[in-house]
Amino acid sequence: MRFAFTDEQLELQRVVRELLGRECPPARVRAAWDAAPDTPLAVWPQLAAMGVVGMTAPERFGGLGLDELDLALVLEETGRAALPEPLLEHTAIAIPLIAETCDEVFCDRWLGAAAAGRAVITVGLAGAPFVADAGRAKLVLLEHDDELHAVEPRLTTLTAEPSIDGARKLARVEWTPISATRVATGAGARAALDLAFDRGAFATAAQLIGVARRLMDMTVEYVKLRTQFGRPVGSFQAVKHQLALAHVAIELARPCVHRAAYALARREPDRAVHVSMAKAYASDAAAGAARTALQCHGAIGYSFEYDLHLWMKRAWVHAAAYGDAAWHRARIATAVLDGEP
Amino acid sequence: MRFAFTDEQLELQRVVRELLGRECPPARVRAAWDAAPDTPLAVWPQLAAMGVVGMTAPERFGGLGLDELDLALVLEETGRAALPEPLLEHTAIAIPLIAETCDEVFCDRWLGAAAAGRAVITVGLAGAPFVADAGRAKLVLLEHDDELHAVEPRLTTLTAEPSIDGARKLARVEWTPISATRVATGAGARAALDLAFDRGAFATAAQLIGVARRLMDMTVEYVKLRTQFGRPVGSFQAVKHQLALAHVAIELARPCVHRAAYALARREPDRAVHVSMAKAYASDAAAGAARTALQCHGAIGYSFEYDLHLWMKRAWVHAAAYGDAAWHRARIATAVLDGEP
Amino acid sequence: MELAFSAAEEAFRAEARAWLRANVPRDLPPSGSERGFAAHVVWEQQLHAAGWSVVAWPRAFGGRDASIVEWLIFEEEYYLAGAPPRVTQNGIFLLAPALFEYGTDEQRARILPPMAAAEVLWAQGWSEPGAGSDLAAISSTATRTDGGWLLRGQKTWSTRASYCHAMHGLFRTDPSAPRHKGLTYFLVPLDGPGIRVNGFRRLDGDLDFAEIFFDDAFVSDRDVLGPVDQGWKVAMATTGSERGLTLRSPGRFLAAAERLVDLYRRTVSFDSAAARPRSGRTGVADAYDRGHRDAVIRAWMDARAYQLLTLQTVTRLVAGQTLGAESSVSKLAWSELDLRLHQAALDLLGPMAELGPDAPSAVDGGAWQKGFQFALAGPIYAGTNEIQKNVVAERLLGLPKD
């Protein structure tokens, strides 16, 4: 029993954190808010060069053949940086979904370009009404009646659906499923799509941990400096206790996310329960951290010019994406209370 | 629009409060814990002499012909005193149930004795597995298949079922419904029993307000006196804010209880929603006050010798009686969300 | 106890309802832009022309002498008709009560009618970069000069000040006095020399805040409200009002709760397949919906309970009592319920909740998300909820000061 990451995994986290600290400051996130949905990605080429974009691709396609345990801390860092680029859909979901589901011809055509970061691939699973970053994708993986379709942009009509998180470029995708777009069917497709959903929920949870920690860091710094009534507001018990509870929630959520990474990497049969634990706790911890962060900041946190809202809005939208906390609790209840596997 | 009690109602409250302050100190409540279930009631004769025990009975039976608006503040005071006597079942439920449902012969036989306090009458409605104070009752009103039965002790077998609130003498009542015990049937009985349940829920809510306020009073006094770290613990924000929130919850619950009293007294068609509002908020406010009171007291509140637990346990058992907060919210949801009357 | 309204009150309600249902504009743009604000001003001028702008004021100032109960009725009908929050509120709800209590006859006659008519728009100028929760830390100053005062310093978080003509707020007139002393309440035109108003955006992107810089801006003696150096007392008349009854009638929350119930009915019936995550089992969706159900009914109940609390308070006010620290109970209640109510709506909307107002698929034009972000300000402004809890603990429960 050793519930910790390897030195290699921690080193990769460190390197990614350094890169994002340098290349993805808040100004970059704000620039993404103002950019059109098809603007080329800014940090992406460097993440690709580092191997991160293709890390989940098999090595024969130029990837690193890594799994969710290797991804977990990387995703936490992208959350911490509020990275406005589709690592979640592309690296955490699409690449493994293609590698495990599609035929050799298809993999040959797409995985090398995806691993190298040349072709962005995004995903629209059933239940998600909009697709993130469809406007800059070379390929959109879409679920339809338990089938997996891979659709090129020329076969889709996109309607922008602006999110309150301006860095998140959502679109409604209209398309017609045809045999040429169908890449997987039957029980295999169904299982692969279930796994893709769980990967999405896990990856979102991992990012939420980073988002929540950044919200806490910003707030702790602020309340140490801000004085009222002649003392730092961080010295008031009312502020301390709110922040302490938010911290406890994050500390409890984080091991759940790591446990979900393990369950996915090891293909454990009760994977869904572990993923739902991760998403439920991470969603609540991040939404709670957002509420606490704003309340402890007071008015300044409520201004658009101050950076806090960039992370608050990311916390809100990701808390709702891939199933919110209540949905995941209901899924666990079905498994545990009704005794179904 | 005048949402306030009359001077007469406030005066009755004052008089009852005075009586209970004198005759029902914590030592009296503790004595009731130690007493057998058939011990004669101690404060009852004085409450009867004052007219309180019979206040809901028609005047021709020696009562005062008063309604729930007159009862509300009296019940709050019995909660404040943790009165260990069955005013709730006897005065708030049984007397009006008999007066409105039973024939003249039956009323003649029982209501005068009940109003004078000579015969205690208690109630067991469907859904309540145990009956309070059956051991000292001369008559038990029991619900069976939408019928109302009035059963004398000789026709029942009682098994004591001790509650954690030792002043509450619960019993399982075994009996056989026979035509001689049946006092009401049909739609009239059904409506009367529904009303009886709502009266029970309202009366419990009203008592809970008094229980919650007493818990707050004891706690506020304690945290003003108790010092730690060289200052009163009541000067710490963590203590202040817990108590402030408990106070807000009580302040919101109290008008709901008064609104329910009005709905019952005026026989409003949406009575059930108002009663459920009262019971839901009062249950949560009292349970919350109990939690806050104990936490702000620290260890001393956890000791049996200190009086706090007498009120905490009353708060817990009454929060669960006649439908807990979640059950009443679900009833309101059925009425409001599903559009049923 | 009598909870029915009088025939006169019911007639008042019927008249208000009829007028509002016929006249409340549909699809007003948000007020946080030059264009949007102008449209809101037009609406409030129309409201005034019909006599509904300040119903509880004397007729002489543009009101209709309505009782406080009638005012509550008006507020209920106003929001039930779907009318928007008042852009004049920092004048009519904040400054006006202080004017009624501390103003001179000349000030009332000069200031109130154009305020009621939405011809002169008023912003509030209290907070400063260093004075938020700790309002008494105000450091902007007013120095005596011929016939008036010269203002120096900075105000911030002044809602709508970019679009307003005047500001009311506190300045330090006696720097040697203790913190709460030596402050004076001024009524300041915003178009004079030495004043710069710099708008900035709030959380939802609307340009709704401003900071205001004073560089020897002149304000005349006739625009001092109340006694010099007694501004704190004047301000407390305003906060008693801001935090309490006048600004936060239950009407807005009752209306929002009804819309939430409507949203619940729409979402449980409409495309639950499209707007919910995948599930192989019906049981999941079912249990999930039940959770929503409880959150929705809690919000509905909270709005009703807050209404009852307010009606009891109003009864006391009508009987001649005054509103004291109880207003902090109200503030804690409405600010928390508003947030829970909007959170329940967002939870119902699931993945649709994140859409902004410009998204073609946004449910109800994105109003729930906007309402949620607005509600988040509730526990912060008008005295943070931490301050309010201190007030409840110290002034209502009698706990010792920190």
Next chain:
Amino acid sequence: MELAFSAAEEAFRAEARAWLRANVPRDLPPSGSERGFAAHVVWEQQLHAAGWSVVAWPRAFGGRDASIVEWLIFEEEYYLAGAPPRVTQNGIFLLAPALFEYGTDEQRARILPPMAAAEVLWAQGWSEPGAGSDLAAISSTATRTDGGWLLRGQKTWSTRASYCHAMHGLFRTDPSAPRHKGLTYFLVPLDGPGIRVNGFRRLDGDLDFAEIFFDDAFVSDRDVLGPVDQGWKVAMATTGSERGLTLRSPGRFLAAAERLVDLYRRTVSFDSAAARPRSGRTGVADAYDRGHRDAVIRAWMDARAYQLLTLQTVTRLVAGQTLGAESSVSKLAWSELDLRLHQAALDLLGPMAELGPDAPSAVDGGAWQKGFQFALAGPIYAGTNEIQKNVVAERLLGLPKD
């Protein structure tokens, strides 16, 4: 990362499970009475005889040199088998860690074996009437005398002290030193002259607390633990342990969560008609049950999440790191989850919840109500949760002291 247990660990689990399932007594009375306590001591002596009393201790003292992971496994199996909380815990979990760190070889050899064997029972003596959260306010004194010390003063809230042979606790040896200095840690036999132990009842009526009065009670020099005037440091070794990992392994909560799931399954199937309030509509009962469902699954999840937090901590400890203020995170987590878990059970039981252990109809012998009342102590003892939040804020987040 490797979450599977080794073959040796699995073998350890199998052995522990087999022995516990065969030997855990059914229907032990509550330990809060003379008779009940004696029965618990017999059980723990049996546990010791089989080598399961203190698995993580060296064999020389009665343990089996188990690793910390094996200790966690043992705790899981112990509670899953339905075994009761340890009446020896204030010795084996609180005093022993301090003895291992600060004791002399002589003290360890003399004290640990009979402690492990449940032959000498230890109570804790920290709190005083004036020293609760503010533990450094201790005013009981120890004064130098020939070969030892004379104790004067009063301790209180000493759990099980009425039934114990000895007490460990802090006394002031240098009244002139600052608050945290000048305290010394003593090991005190409770049967000597000058000591009076006065038992009193806790919330649930069990006689489980005691106050202890010292009137020039003698304690010998060999019963001083750690250096004179350095008792605070010794005590912190104990609290790090009391508040953290050793006392609160996840085993108890995991077992309680499984029992809660079982209770849920029993209550949704069994006599829902009898144990629920009247309702004319199925919809009400249905929505109500769904609310229970969410509370039950939250409790189950909380226990699992706490287990994961603990496993990460254990991995760090095995890697040689020490447990610092993180133990306050654990304490906040387990104390709150224990309370929510038992509240969920009482909500499931509805009107059956209030039955005491003597009621013939009490579900599971009234264990849920008793567990709830026990859980209420969690946020109070071993450092109130208010103190723990201060620790998290100040020592983990770096916020300034009050």
